[in-house]
Amino acid sequence: MPFALPEPIADYFAADASDPVAVAKCFTADAVVIDEKRTHTGREAIAAWKAAASAKYDYTATPIAVEDQSGRLVVTAxxxxxxxxxxxxxxxxxxxxxxxxxxLEIVP
Known part of the structure; x- marks a missing residue:
């Protein structure tokens, strides 16, 4: 990765496909994730979302670009x-x- 990501985002991508609990720890207690038009609120729901995705598919997500958009960091992976x-x-x-x-909102 030729650019630096803030620690919680780097930790998220490091744990993404293999450790749902570590992914959830990257979030605030009341965090919201929107993925595939579904909303997951709180660490427990985020861990369950990530565990289901990891069980269903084998995948890797490699960050290739980052852009600051008015306080949001948009990472293309x-x-x-x-x-x-x-x-x-x-x-x-x-x-x-x-x-x-x-x-976190994930979109194509």
Missing amino acids: HVAGTFPGSPVDLRYAFTLSDDLIAR
Whole structure:
């Protein structure tokens, strides 16, 4: 990765496909994740969302670009794996609060 990401975002991508509990620890207690038009609120729901995705598909997400958009950090990641339409570049829009992720929206 040729650029630095804030620690909670770097930790999120490091744990993304293999450790749902570590992913959830990157978020605030009341964080919101929106992925595939579904909303997951709180660490427990985020860990369950990530565990389900990791069980259903084998994949890697490699950050390839980052852009600051009015307080949100939008990371473009190349995602490849055993899911329909692979590979694809997805945009991960992160909002940080107190050195944790408060909100994440994942879109194509």
